[in-house]
Amino acid sequence: MPAQLFEERIEGEEKIEPRDWMPEEYRRTLIRQISQHAHSEIVGMLPEGNWVTRAPSLKRKAILLAKIQDEAGHGLYLYAACETLGVSREDLLSELHSGKAKYSSIFNYPALSWADMGAIGWLVDGAAIMNQIPLCRTSYGPYARAMVRICKEESFHQRQGYEIMLTLSRGTEVQKQMAQDALNRWWWPSLMMFGPGDADSVHSLQNLRWKIKRFSNDELRQRFVDMTVPQAELLGLNIPDPLLRWNPDRNHYDFGPIDWDEFWNVVRGNGPCNRERLHDRVNAHEEGAWVRDAAIAHAIKQRNRQAPVAS
Amino acid sequence: MSMGNEQLEYALHLADNALILGQRLGEWCGHGPVLEQDIAMTNIALDYIGRARLLYQYAAGMCAPESTEDQLAFMRNEWEYRNVLLAEQPNGDFAQTVARQFYIEAFQIDYLKALQQSGDATFSAIAEKSIKETAYHFKWASEWVIRLGDGTDVSHRKMQDALETLWPYTGELFREAPYESWMRKNLNGPDLAALYTAWSARLQPVFTLAGLELPAGQWMQEGGKTGRHTEHMGYLLAEMQFMQRAYPGLEW
Numbered sequence: 001m002p003a004q005l006f007e008e009r010i011e012g013e014e015k016i017e018p019r020d021w022m023p024e025e026y027r028r029t030l031i032r033q034i035s036q037h038a039h040s041e042i043v044g045m046l047p048e049g050n051w052v053t054r055a056p057s058l059k060r061k062a063i064l065l066a067k068i069q070d071e072a073g074h075g076l077y078l079y080a081a082c083e084t085l086g087v088s089r090e091d092l093l094s095e096l097h098s099g100k101a102k103y104s105s106i107f108n109y110p111a112l113s114w115a116d117m118g119a120i121g122w123l124v125d126g127a128a129i130m131n132q133i134p135l136c137r138t139s140y141g142p143y144a145r146a147m148v149r150i151c152k153e154e155s156f157h158q159r160q161g162y163e164i165m166l167t168l169s170r171g172t173e174v175q176k177q178m179a180q181d182a183l184n185r186w187w188w189p190s191l192m193m194f195g196p197g198d199a200d201s202v203h204s205l206q207n208l209r210w211k212i213k214r215f216s217n218d219e220l221r222q223r224f225v226d227m228t229v230p231q232a233e234l235l236g237l238n239i240p241d242p243l244l245r246w247n248p249d250r251n252h253y254d255f256g257p258i259d260w261d262e263f264w265n266v267v268r269g270n271g272p273c274n275r276e277r278l279h280d281r282v283n284a285h286e287e288g289a290w291v292r293d294a295a296i297a298h299a300i301k302q303r304n305r306q307a308p309v310a311s
Numbered sequence: 312m313s314m315g316n317e318q319l320e321y322a323l324h325l326a327d328n329a330l331i332l333g334q335r336l337g338e339w340c341g342h343g344p345v346l347e348q349d350i351a352m353t354n355i356a357l358d359y360i361g362r363a364r365l366l367y368q369y370a371a372g373m374c375a376p377e378s379t380e381d382q383l384a385f386m387r388n389e390w391e392y393r394n395v396l397l398a399e400q401p402n403g404d405f406a407q408t409v410a411r412q413f414y415i416e417a418f419q420i421d422y423l424k425a426l427q428q429s430g431d432a433t434f435s436a437i438a439e440k441s442i443k444e445t446a447y448h449f450k451w452a453s454e455w456v457i458r459l460g461d462g463t464d465v466s467h468r469k470m471q472d473a474l475e476t477l478w479p480y481t482g483e484l485f486r487e488a489p490y491e492s493w494m495r496k497n498l499n500g501p502d503l504a505a506l507y508t509a510w511s512a513r514l515q516p517v518f519t520l521a522g523l524e525l526p527a528g529q530w531m532q533e534g535g536k537t538g539r540h541t542e543h544m545g546y547l548l549a550e551m552q553f554m555q556r557a558y559p560g561l562e563w
Contacts, residue, residue: 042346049341053334056554056563057381058367061337062360068340069353076346114554114563167562175561280342288344290469291405294462301461 010211015141018084026210030140031085032101033212035092038078039103041071042096043277047111048120056114063160064117070153077149081142097282104128105263106189108271115168115175115182121161123183123190123228129154130224131194134214162231169235176236183232184240191255192263194221200260225253317493318431319373320393321500323383324490324536325434326366327394330384332415333359334551335402344405351451355412358444362437369433385555389548390538393488397480399535399544403473406459406466410473413452417513418484418506419445425501429494453517460521467522475526482531484510491536 002021009016016022045068052068055061079089095101106124111117132154135147168179195201195217207213225244232239243256266274336356343349367380374383397415402408423445426438459470485503487495494500518525534540554563 045341045349052337052340053550054553056558056561058330058360058364058384060563061333062357062364065337065340065353065357065360069350069357072346072350072353076350079346164563171561172558174558284342284344287342288348288405290463290465291344291348291459294459294466297462297466298458 010139015144016139017141027085029207029212030143031082031087034078034082034143036102038075038082038092039096039101040107041075041078043103043107043281045071046277046280047107048117050111051114051117067157067160070157074150077146081146084142093285097285099269099278102267104193105266105271106193107277108266108274109185109189110273113178113182115178118161118164118168118179119182119186121157122165123186124193125154125158125161126228127190127193127224129158130220137214139211165235169237179235180237183237187240188258191221191258194224196260222252225255229253316373317490319370320490321494322366322370322373324393324488326363326370326383327392328398329359329363329366331394331398331547333363334547338402339408355448355451362441365437381555385552389540389544392538392540392544394535395483396532396535396541397477397483399541399547400477400480401543404469406469406473407476409452409455409459410477412448413456414477414481416445416449416452418510420449420513421506421509422501425506429500430498456517457521460523470521471523474523478526478528479530479532483533483535486533488536
């Protein structure tokens with residue numbers, strides 16, 4: 001029975017590979033999760049791309065360009081991992097462009113000042129790493145291998161983001177204000193990146209059992225808060241949560257309630273930048289159609305020109 | 312910033328070319344026609360920003376009092392920039408970006424080889440490093456000229472249009488500014504007029520493979536090398552200089 005073999009391999013921590021039998025629901029879940037992740041990388045290029053042309057120094061411009069380039073690269077590996085499950089990049093992009101596929105909601109918030117390049121690296125990439133490190137051990141082989149490479153680069157991104165915040169927090173009053181304002185705007189959306197609370201998460205249980213996910217949303221969120229609070233203290237910045245305090249009984253930070261109405265509202269398309277982000281992606285794709293068509297037409301002509309010589 | 316030092320002006324000319332091209336290519340970031348080309352254009356942009364940094368650092372040491380790479384990159388007036396007009400031309404559609412890159416890289420290959428032979432050790436070392444990058448840039452641009460020229464009727468027309476549009480800006484590459492004459496005479500710098508034949512020879516086979524016509528226009532625009540730019544430059548600088556102008560003298 002292939003189903004039994006599948007369950008045994010999951011149980012024995014063996015990787016599932018593209019040619020192996022897998023339950024249809026496992027395949028669908030992976031396609032959904034990996035493509036959402038790929039789309040998030042690509043859409044995530046936009047808020048940062050917004051600052052490439054205005055970066056405040058040549059060094060920062062180069063680092064930012066390199067970081068966004070890494071994200072494009074992550075998008076590529078992830079689309080490729082998804083293709084091993086039998087869907088094409090073209091189909092996945094159509095789902096993104098039609099609004100059917102989701103991407104991380106965090107990118108529907110605007111990047112308003114240079115400090116946002118710091119806050120995105122520090123908090124958004126920091127939260128992404130929390131989510132992604134366990135995925136290096138996820139049960140599907142191509143996804144796990146893509147994640148190993150991605151995590152290495154993400155941790156560099158997080159450090160450079162924190163370093164921007166550190167420079168600002170040691171700077172002038174206006175630089176400190178920029179940094180605090182960015183933290184105020186990105187803190188809660190970063191906590192929302194871990195997804196709904198465990199009680200309300202529809203996909204969580206089965207995904208844990210199949211070892212697609214390794215930890216629950218709330219566990220990861222708690223880890224993120226515990227890691228980030230001391231970092232904010234080092235920066236001398238205030239986390240915008242009056243209920244945040246160390247709880248010695250739990251050995252964790254307690255934090256205030258998350259505004260899930262805001263979360264669902266942004267997921268449904270009403271965030272400050274949902275329309276702009278999707279419009280930018282669709283526009284780049286449509287404007288590029290003639291380029292892609294030309295590349296294909298040229299490749300076909302080349303093949304036809306070479307064919308008679310070969311035969 | 313005081314001008315009049317030809318070697319400094321020459322360094323700024325090279326640095327400005329690199330920065331302005333890098334800035335233009337960076338505008339594509341996140342908006343390329345396909346993910347792989349987004350990455351390719353960012354790669355080229357990164358090479359140019361890296362090159363600009365080396366050149367500005369060298370120039371900064373020649374300034375009196377000493378300056379910094381960011382001071383030179385972000386805090387000069389438009390008329391103090393010494394880049395060629397071709398570098399600052401807008402990205403336009405993908406064909407126009409490819410055309411700009413193609414003309415410039417075809418020029419750079421032989422130019423950098425000549426610069427490597429110059430009597431200035433720093434220019435020579437930077438040229439040596441840049442030659443390797445340029446080989447890739449030229450390959451990338453030529454392949455796209457061929458793909459677009461040969462691909463579909465639409466891409467053929469767009470590629471031909473783009474090559475025509477930018478053609479009048481190619482002449483400036485070969486017109487010697489006073490600081491370039493000085494470099495040639497005093498430090499064995501590249502002889503621009505002598506590079507024209509090699510440049511044409513690089514274009515021709517690519518046009519042939521692409522099925523494109525070499526533009527025939529004779530009139531050439533110039534001015535960038537001596538600080539007289541096109542209307543596009545002001546907007547490019549307004550965006551690029553914004554942070555340094557709004558918050559001068561800070562660490563970032």
